[in-house]
Amino acid sequence: MTRKLRMGMVGGGTGSFIGDVHRKAASIDGRIELVCGAFSSTAEKSIASGKALNLDHNRCYGSFEEMILKEKALPEEVRMDFVAIVTPNHMHFPPTKMALENGFHVVCDKPVTLTLEEAIALQELIKSSGKLFALTHNYTGNSMVKQARAMVANGELGTIRKVQVQYLQGWLSTTVETTDNKQAAWRTDPKKSGIGGALGDIGTHAENLMAYITGLEIHEIAADLGTFGAGRVLDDDGNMLIRMTNGAKGSISISQIALGEENNLAIKVYGTKGSLEWHQENPNELITRWLDEPKKVYTPNGNGLHPEALNVSRIPAGHPEGYLEAFATIYKNFAEHLTAINNGNIIEKPDYPSIEEGVRGMKFIYAAVKSDANNGTWTTL
Amino acid sequence: MTRKLRMGMVGGGTGSFIGDVHRKAASIDGRIELVCGAFSSTAEKSIASGKALNLDHNRCYGSFEEMILKEKALPEEVRMDFVAIVTPNHMHFPPTKMALENGFHVVCDKPVTLTLEEAIALQELIKSSGKLFALTHNYTGNSMVKQARAMVANGELGTIRKVQVQYLQGWLSTTVETTDNKQAAWRTDPKKSGIGGALGDIGTHAENLMAYITGLEIHEIAADLGTFGAGRVLDDDGNMLIRMTNGAKGSISISQIALGEENNLAIKVYGTKGSLEWHQENPNELITRWLDEPKKVYTPNGNGLHPEALNVSRIPAGHPEGYLEAFATIYKNFAEHLTAINNGNIIEKPDYPSIEEGVRGMKFIYAAVKSDANNGTWTTL
Amino acid sequence: MTRKLRMGMVGGGTGSFIGDVHRKAASIDGRIELVCGAFSSTAEKSIASGKALNLDHNRCYGSFEEMILKEKALPEEVRMDFVAIVTPNHMHFPPTKMALENGFHVVCDKPVTLTLEEAIALQELIKSSGKLFALTHNYTGNSMVKQARAMVANGELGTIRKVQVQYLQGWLSTTVETTDNKQAAWRTDPKKSGIGGALGDIGTHAENLMAYITGLEIHEIAADLGTFGAGRVLDDDGNMLIRMTNGAKGSISISQIALGEENNLAIKVYGTKGSLEWHQENPNELITRWLDEPKKVYTPNGNGLHPEALNVSRIPAGHPEGYLEAFATIYKNFAEHLTAINNGNIIEKPDYPSIEEGVRGMKFIYAAVKSDANNGTWTTL
Amino acid sequence: MTRKLRMGMVGGGTGSFIGDVHRKAASIDGRIELVCGAFSSTAEKSIASGKALNLDHNRCYGSFEEMILKEKALPEEVRMDFVAIVTPNHMHFPPTKMALENGFHVVCDKPVTLTLEEAIALQELIKSSGKLFALTHNYTGNSMVKQARAMVANGELGTIRKVQVQYLQGWLSTTVETTDNKQAAWRTDPKKSGIGGALGDIGTHAENLMAYITGLEIHEIAADLGTFGAGRVLDDDGNMLIRMTNGAKGSISISQIALGEENNLAIKVYGTKGSLEWHQENPNELITRWLDEPKKVYTPNGNGLHPEALNVSRIPAGHPEGYLEAFATIYKNFAEHLTAINNGNIIEKPDYPSIEEGVRGMKFIYAAVKSDANNGTWTTL
Incomplete structure (x- = not known):
């Protein structure tokens, strides 16, 4: 059975911004359909949003609680299969918890929760x-990231010694949170964002990408965070040293005040x-260097790829895939896993990030904040 | 009313390859749903394809004739709104003709028909x-192509003097059409492809991109086509000189034997x-050069864009959009036009290629083939 | 004996511009010293130039005739070994002829002469x-050009099927020759430049580079030249189709009105x-593509190079060499050849362009102009 | 008077490697000639080297002491003007000291001395x-580095908040110092290199480049150095956090075990x-980003440059200049300064690095090593 999975949002x-991304990403591969949602804080707004999405009026709910309870009451062949949670961080845990407790699977945006305690719970x-x-x-859904991971796992790079990760943006270079910018407003508000600002928003992506590709985890971290925007309380910049579990060393640089950077x-x-x-920003190539051979550049669906990378491409080589496609890969792999389970099949190692990655991301935030508070003292995760 | 439009394929x-591209592209923006199809030459195969796509068994048809007639008989609120035609070139005209004659709108892959006569008809x-x-x-759906077109139309480049277009692929470097490669087989078969090989498959894209950006058309062409693959009868390579309607000069280079090129x-x-x-292949930047200023590089949703370019982006700057998104823009603009009409509204200049572009593409193929047959004599379109 | 060779200019x-380039290029490798010159059309100016170059006052001559005769009269261990000719095209042949007839070797800028007749003479x-x-x-002096040539010669690319060359500049986008721009003035003057404008100035470089790398020559050419600058008589733009001696096809595009292009x-x-x-413009990498392997990018002194490429690099990998270094390689190879001869040694195939390349360049200019005059008819070289 | 300056080495x-670089760099602009040298540790080798360079046999000395004393005894119009010191680090101070004390100017390779104490002395x-x-x-000699410095000094970037510098090489990825690699041998030997390995060899370049461009200095540093090569005692890798004098934050990453990196x-x-x-590695462009404008890319001799950048270019835009040319700029500016002094003229702010930069570089090395020894504690320079 390959019926489309039913998603509530x-x-x-x-x-x-991100709600639309999730919807597009979920739809690309034709495995998922949006059937209901609690899109906003009021029933009125939620219904308006749902209407614009061509949803059944009856399935546009005024709150996530209402959605979960009413959907649960629907016939199995109608009700949603899973909930996609695309709210600010402080609203990740409550709906996730209630959805799980009422029998629904969950797809959730990152960072996983507002606090580390919630993540562990x-x-x-x-x-x-x-x-x-x-x-x-979502970035782990790129074909070239899969290729990178496969090459490391296959031992082609030998022992990893050095890792550099950066995630640089410039959109908070000015204090746009004081203007009518919702995205900036909640991200700079610790009640909604948690103890990390850029750390949670983009730092966790950097940490996750590194761990996914290298198969290594951060053992300890020394962080120097910055808060450059006037009146801000959370970090909008950070420079970090890291030591990995295998002895490799490296650094992470994140910023939302790196003026002019888009999503680097x-x-x-x-x-x-x-x-x-x-x-x-140029996701369709993977650059590799070797002891005795010239630089080799891999491309999606190009020559010399591992199956893990080939499996991800939707279109022939040279036809660029981007942000949405990588995001869609998370949904596709989730959908395949859920469909397999629904059909009584087993997928040994489903390839999408889950709660372990979420907890690790929160530990990363907490260790970085703690290290920074101690003037950069090395702090274990 | 913003109901989803119903697509038959x-x-x-x-x-x-291309059927899946059309389906994904049509689905990304949530404006279109696939409701039926005549996917293959036999009813059995068509039903299997439709089933894999979660379609209603009754709407998987054995032929396009059956689809058009049976859909026409369905209630208006159920039957398809338009037909998407994603067959080889020789099968563009018959279903398009029948669909139009039975009241259905059409989206069709390029080149528009097998022959110029069909195109004019x-x-x-x-x-x-x-x-x-x-x-x-589809390439005209890219944000940076819209920006390029807007800059030219706005006079920012002054009078156009020189144009260079290339479309280089290498996938026919070897005679893969003699192996089990369906894509190669029909494209190298004049009965299915028409009088142009690479000319029709990629040359028309090159011609269309140039005309779309510059607002100029080719006045005359001098072509030197090549057929390098052993046993091939159609061109798999071509070098062309062009003279534009405004006196600009330029060249077009196309190839499917440019070994190693993907989709350049x-x-x-x-x-x-x-x-x-x-x-x-790197669609998210537009490079511009100026008499007295440094090189400027534009990016989707970045600084300095015209509305035409901003309207196309689905996600913030730095989040790459690719082939599918550009393709989807064609469907989106078509869907907006059709919805407007359904709602009694008017869109003055809908922004998607139509039959004029199709006829021009066929004239391009025919003029190039004629020029080549006359050893490169200048030939008017 | 490795004494420095003595150069007259x-x-x-x-x-x-180009005189200084020759002097710098000749000096980089420490094999050549400038000892005398007839730098300008008047003795006064020539002496002033020579003085600025720290030359002996007695060896700053008022004309090339004077220089050749007076240097010839000097003792062998003092007089110049060779003459470097860096004048506009119409002044290549007379001093070259006189230098040769008086026993001096010659280094000459391109194109070799004003007319094809002169070149043959x-x-x-x-x-x-x-x-x-x-x-x-000079461009054939680049390490990566040597690598390219060696790879083709070694059969690594198989049979060459398609070639594209372009040489695009924008500095004549406006009619700067009417302002106080000497470089533009003589290049747009047929009495000084010959029958080719951009053809001679940059087209010959394009032709030479292609022949050097591929080992192939142009069999016939179809040219569409442009003269966009108001009041100009020579070509400032050109699009050309070419057919090579081995059946390969291709194109050459040149321009000096490609606004914003520097030296592309x-x-x-x-x-x-x-x-x-x-x-x-990015000379320190050579991009290669393969049937079954990923793209490989070679760099000077990097991995996987042929000896011909390794021999050229002066500094370790990653230290970019540019225009002057490539130019210097021509002088170095010339100096090595001359030194070998002086020492009674033999170099079988000295690696620098000579009169054969010069004659071929003139034939290229003449064939292109003739084809253009015949509205692009295929014309053999 | 613009006579060539006489250089002893x-x-x-x-x-x-580096001796040849200095000689080529000194020669490019025709302002300097090599007249003598103490090239090696034995008179025999030194004479052989000098002979290969076409030097007068009598001015090939067996030791720097001999060179300085004998040159001093020569007539003023013959003897060297300055000494270029291109030895390993431990041999910077003794000849510099003796040269200065005997009335000779000095050009010296970096880092300035073996120890901080020597630098201060x-x-x-x-x-x-x-x-x-x-x-x-040498890297500060690049045109685009001058442009960067001028833009910052001119306030075009506003207040600097974040700085990232990296200098990555891979040539010590394996323990080549145990093979016959002289370059590696002395650089990994603390007696010849000092307390810094990669820190001294490339870290000081990174520090200098940053200070030159930003006009800021490092206030304090937190360093995590690595020694990955088996048997090595000095650092071959380092990740550092920095805090600048104006409150900006940043990071420095250096490595000589970043496999495959050339000179990044x-x-x-x-x-x-x-x-x-x-x-x-791509020195001929400077990428800039802006709040409200698209990305702008500057090129040498291109549009929009400050005089400081224009002054450096030797050839027109699009003709790449590289490592040697930038190196030559140091020599050129030094030569102009010395010539001015010789002629009784004054140059207010000569543009080449001197002892202040040297002392700062040594403080950088010492602070980084100290911080690393204290497990990354913030350490002031």
């Missing part, structure tokens, strides 16, 4: 619920046999 | 039918005040 | 004189096994 | 001697109004 009302909840949980660290997420990994480099 | 069965048919017709010259469509336009350059 | 007075003269003659097609010389070569791409 | 015998010596001293931090020196500077980015 929490958050993502008209004008939301959620880990238990997921385990006991037996439901699936996907965390949309990039990684370099250096091993004893080879090295690699990937840039999110 | 001709061609694009399981394993097809179709132009009449469309006119008399009053139905909409979109031709998927690129254009350079030089004016008396400024110049521009765009590369499809 | 014709042309290249203060303010000259010069070919005879050189042969009968037994003197060396180097033509400064680039080549692509496609074979049956592999392909390559090189850009003069 | 200490170190740089046959087979040396040298600072006094230079002051008291009244002689000129140039330190070859790069810098990013983010201000409140604009940002810039420069890469040494």
